[in-house]
Amino acid sequence: MTAQLSIRHLEKSFGAVKATNDASLELLAGELHAIIGPNGAGKSTLISQIAGEIRPDKGQILFAGQDITTLPAHERPRLGLARSFQVSQLYPEFSVLENVAVAIAARERRTYGMWTPLSGDASLLEPAHSYLQQVGLGRRGDDLVSELSHGERRQLELALALAQEASVLLLDEPMAGMGAEESARMTELLMSLKGRYAILLVEHDMDAVFALADRITVLVYGQTILTGTVDEVRNDPQVRAAYLGEEHA
Numbered sequence: 001m002t003a004q005l006s007i008r009h010l011e012k013s014f015g016a017v018k019a020t021n022d023a024s025l026e027l028l029a030g031e032l033h034a035i036i037g038p039n040g041a042g043k044s045t046l047i048s049q050i051a052g053e054i055r056p057d058k059g060q061i062l063f064a065g066q067d068i069t070t071l072p073a074h075e076r077p078r079l080g081l082a083r084s085f086q087v088s089q090l091y092p093e094f095s096v097l098e099n100v101a102v103a104i105a106a107r108e109r110r111t112y113g114m115w116t117p118l119s120g121d122a123s124l125l126e127p128a129h130s131y132l133q134q135v136g137l138g139r140r141g142d143d144l145v146s147e148l149s150h151g152e153r154r155q156l157e158l159a160l161a162l163a164q165e166a167s168v169l170l171l172d173e174p175m176a177g178m179g180a181e182e183s184a185r186m187t188e189l190l191m192s193l194k195g196r197y198a199i200l201l202v203e204h205d206m207d208a209v210f211a212l213a214d215r216i217t218v219l220v221y222g223q224t225i226l227t228g229t230v231d232e233v234r235n236d237p238q239v240r241a242a243y244l245g246e247e248h249a
């Protein structure tokens with residue numbers, strides 16, 4: 001099977017710090033693949049290289065067999081590679097529904113000026129509503145983004161990623177800053193997306209990772225030391241020593 005995404009021996013240094021230092025993994029179609037590792041292991045740097053925001057010093061990134069190592073970040077979503085949006089990219093003064101509509105318009109490269117009301121365009125609003133339903137925000141469409149809780153904003157970010165109609169989703173800590181209830185809701189949500197997308201998930205919440213992942217890659221000091229199933233990773237002595245401790249063993 002051709003991997004949706006192949007990461008081969010990526011290296012990226014910031015001065016003397018080797019943030020990624022021989023990072024390799026394969027993301028297969030439809031799998032949820034988690035990346036775990038201690039703070040500073042290079043997880044975010046790896047995701048940013050895959051998204052095209054950071055250029056690797058060495059190594060290769062292939063998307064469905066095509067070398068995209070040097071492809072600009074803005075051209076990657078069109079191939080089907082979407083990174084979940086950050087909160088700062090939401091428009092707080094727009095409604096929840098309008099935020100998704102804007103993302104769809106951007107994907108379709110439609111131009112909207114201040115004078116073009118999004119609110120009357122059913123060709124944007126109907127699919128936007130459907131994405132909101134998929135992330136459990138179907139009833140919040142008319143609310144302003146500023147009225148959403150932290151967890152709901154993260155759900156909206158996910159809707160924006162879905163609106164890009166990608167086959168591969170890069171999710172960088174979707175549970176960050178969430179309480180137990182919000183994390184459980186996000187876990188359920190990601191579970192409902194499993195199989196429809198290839199998902200690369202960076203997440204510190206080990207309960208969520210163990211519940212969701214088909215496979216896990218462990219990154220330590222920028223290097224991928226192991227890829228395996230949940231059980232293989234949990235029982236690996238090197239991983240236990242490097243990262244997990246005894247609490248999740």
Ligand SMILES: Nc1ncnc2c1ncn2[C@@H]1O[C@H](COP(=O)(O)OP(=O)(O)OP(=O)(O)O)[C@@H](O)[C@H]1O
Nearest residue numbers: 014017018019037038039040041042043044045046
């Ligand atoms: N722009 C940068 N300039 C300098 N050093 C950086 C930069 N980005 C990351 N680093 C360093 O690279 C290393 C890897 O950082 P990175 O944020 O990728 O790790 P991480 O695994 O995502 O960490 P965390 O789990 O804490 O989010 C760290 O030592 C970090 O300080």
